[in-house]
Amino acid sequence: MYEHLETAENRENLKRVVVDPVSRVEGHGKVTLLLDADNKIQQARLHIVEFRGFERFIQGRPYWELPVLVQRLCGICPVSHHLAAAKAIDQLVGIDPENLPVSADKLRRLLHFGQLFQSHSLHFFHLASPDLLFGFESDISKRSIIAILGEFPELGLQGVKMRKYGQEVIRMVSGKRIHGTGAIAGGMNKSLTKAERDTLLEDIDQMIEWSAASVRLIKKVHCSNLPYYDDFATIRSNYLSLTKSDGALELYHGGLRAKNDKGETIMDHVDYCQYNDYIHEEVRSWTYMKFPYLLSMGKENGWYRVGPLARVNNCDYIDTPLAEAARVEFKAHGEEEMVHSTLAFHWARLIEALHCAESIKILLNDPDIMGHDLVAQGEKRYEGIGVIEAPRGTLFHHYQVDGDDMVTKANLIVATTHNNMGMNESVRQVAAKYLSGRELTEPLLNNLEVAIRAYDPCLSCATHAMGKMPLQLELIDVEGKLIDKLVKHSSGQIERNSNG
Amino acid sequence: MVKTVLLFGYGNLSRGDDALGPLLLEYVESHCNLEQIEILSDFQLQIEHALDLEDRSLVLFVDASVSCAGAFDFAAIEPSRDKSYTTHAMSPAAVLDVYQSIKKQMPPPCFLLSIKAEKLELGEGLSPQAKHNLDQASHFAARLLQQPDIKVWLQQASHGR
Numbered sequence: 266m267y268e269h270l271e272t273a274e275n276r277e278n279l280k281r282v283v284v285d286p287v288s289r290v291e292g293h294g295k296v297t298l299l300l301d302a303d304n305k306i307q308q309a310r311l312h313i314v315e316f317r318g319f320e321r322f323i324q325g326r327p328y329w330e331l332p333v334l335v336q337r338l339c340g341i342c343p344v345s346h347h348l349a350a351a352k353a354i355d356q357l358v359g360i361d362p363e364n365l366p367v368s369a370d371k372l373r374r375l376l377h378f379g380q381l382f383q384s385h386s387l388h389f390f391h392l393a394s395p396d397l398l399f400g401f402e403s404d405i406s407k408r409s410i411i412a413i414l415g416e417f418p419e420l421g422l423q424g425v426k427m428r429k430y431g432q433e434v435i436r437m438v439s440g441k442r443i444h445g446t447g448a449i450a451g452g453m454n455k456s457l458t459k460a461e462r463d464t465l466l467e468d469i470d471q472m473i474e475w476s477a478a479s480v481r482l483i484k485k486v487h488c489s490n491l492p493y494y495d496d497f498a499t500i501r502s503n504y505l506s507l508t509k510s511d512g513a514l515e516l517y518h519g520g521l522r523a524k525n526d527k528g529e530t531i532m533d534h535v536d537y538c539q540y541n542d543y544i545h546e547e548v549r550s551w552t553y554m555k556f557p558y559l560l561s562m563g564k565e566n567g568w569y570r571v572g573p574l575a576r577v578n579n580c581d582y583i584d585t586p587l588a589e590a591a592r593v594e595f596k597a598h599g600e601e602e603m604v605h606s607t608l609a610f611h612w613a614r615l616i617e618a619l620h621c622a623e624s625i626k627i628l629l630n631d632p633d634i635m636g637h638d639l640v641a642q643g644e645k646r647y648e649g650i651g652v653i654e655a656p657r658g659t660l661f662h663h664y665q666v667d668g669d670d671m672v673t674k675a676n677l678i679v680a681t682t683h684n685n686m687g688m689n690e691s692v693r694q695v696a697a698k699y700l701s702g703r704e705l706t707e708p709l710l711n712n713l714e715v716a717i718r719a720y721d722p723c724l725s726c727a728t729h730a731m732g733k734m735p736l737q738l739e740l741i742d743v744e745g746k747l748i749d750k751l752v753k754h755s756s757g758q759i760e761r762n763s764n765g
Numbered sequence: 766m767v768k769t770v771l772l773f774g775y776g777n778l779s780r781g782d783d784a785l786g787p788l789l790l791e792y793v794e795s796h797c798n799l800e801q802i803e804i805l806s807d808f809q810l811q812i813e814h815a816l817d818l819e820d821r822s823l824v825l826f827v828d829a830s831v832s833c834a835g836a837f838d839f840a841a842i843e844p845s846r847d848k849s850y851t852t853h854a855m856s857p858a859a860v861l862d863v864y865q866s867i868k869k870q871m872p873p874p875c876f877l878l879s880i881k882a883e884k885l886e887l888g889e890g891l892s893p894q895a896k897h898n899l900d901q902a903s904h905f906a907a908r909l910l911q912q913p914d915i916k917v918w919l920q921q922a923s924h925g926r
Contacts, residue, residue, distance in 0.1 A: 340808030
């Protein structure tokens, strides 16, 4: 591993290179590299520069507001927060998952599949494919969806329509494009009409076909340069995810499963309401983002990765046929071992997108989604925990309320926090293997971003202010003198100020 | 039947002045005749919003902007290849370019109303200055939407508002 690169000795004598912020990830990130006189990497860190204040935002609000309120935490995965909060407040009204009305459970799953489908489509077609199809060191002007649309028009159009389809599922199930109130404490507030169901059915076969084609494409891309794809940013890690009771891939509700880098089970079928007994978070002075770890393995060895790679690695099978066939091929590529390639996140993500499309079709053909028994009520409780598999990985919402139903304590662990150590390790691997001793150029530094982007991190919330995402690179010599500076403006224009 | 004028405001209601776009929509909803106006909102612009431009005669995007010169700016926008690769949140011009790429035709006439923002922190309300800016921009937008005529809008844009 590359933990020896987390903190360097004699830091005052090192050059500093700053990639700030990482682009095409949600929020603000910063990569700092300290180089010695021979341009060898001595320290590499991924910093999260924005304090989110999620808990403070939520405390003091009535619990029934949470499913709507928490959507504003993140403009990329609002539905994931919506559903995790809904699962938590189900418990506050005395409803455990097995007691949720059947129609409500299936509508929530449909909503969740729609969210995962649109998010995974956006990530692959919009954010990752420019790197994968044009190369990591390609001209900067090619690294966007616009370039994809120009050179691969059919692929680009499919990406737009897949994203749109997922958004339509969300809109019809929750009633709105955003700020929907679909999930409420103990159930759902509306079911799907026959007209809505029929509209969504019209295009679902096309979505499945395109999803299957995208899996074939990513496999082809991955296998076209196996040594590189299997090595780039690759680290061996533990993995955490939900699974069904029979070990199948599960995205909405299941038990916690963790496996080590050899595929051996660390824990299985753990009730997520007991997560505090299994997962702790470590604070480090140089970053706002915590480092979660499995208590049984300790701080040093207990860190893990979550998200598509973890889920596809951890599960025993997928319960839809095309996605299962794709998973079998994926595992065969890894010779039935755990697949540790960080770039295989993309492959796993598209297998999941295919599973979502297949699952959406199954649910659309299930009459329960048009049922009217939508809400259950039980006895009030004062604590609720909701966990789901969000697009980027396992998402925890944990609330306590007082006698007036106001939230007194909130704890959220988001997927990107789980992956904090993994992203740092990947940054160090890339820095050590691909950058050390080489001239620093913008395409080279894009390699660092590619490594981070594979995790599809969501580093902040739904801020989108234009002009807020410049990229700045500074090269400082051992005396601390600025010798080179690259600034990437939000327009994409590159400005160089060289003193060397 | 698609309404011919699209008013698209974007931003996050819980992020201080980032709420300016959606809040302007609330004003228009309660003060304007919406017979020909469709109102859409989202956290941020994405590729699929290109499909919302289909069959429109006029489109008005509304956004908060920290770089706005006055209380608000009003400008015509053209398709532009967004060279930035920070496209988790696209610019309106980039959305127009996506439209052009997938439809193989020019998008409808599109305009951007930018409202001056100052603070964008999670959990914050509107800053006093942003509230003042919102009032001015809302009155301007209401007058504009009463005259859904490309010539009038272009004339306003040539004056910056």
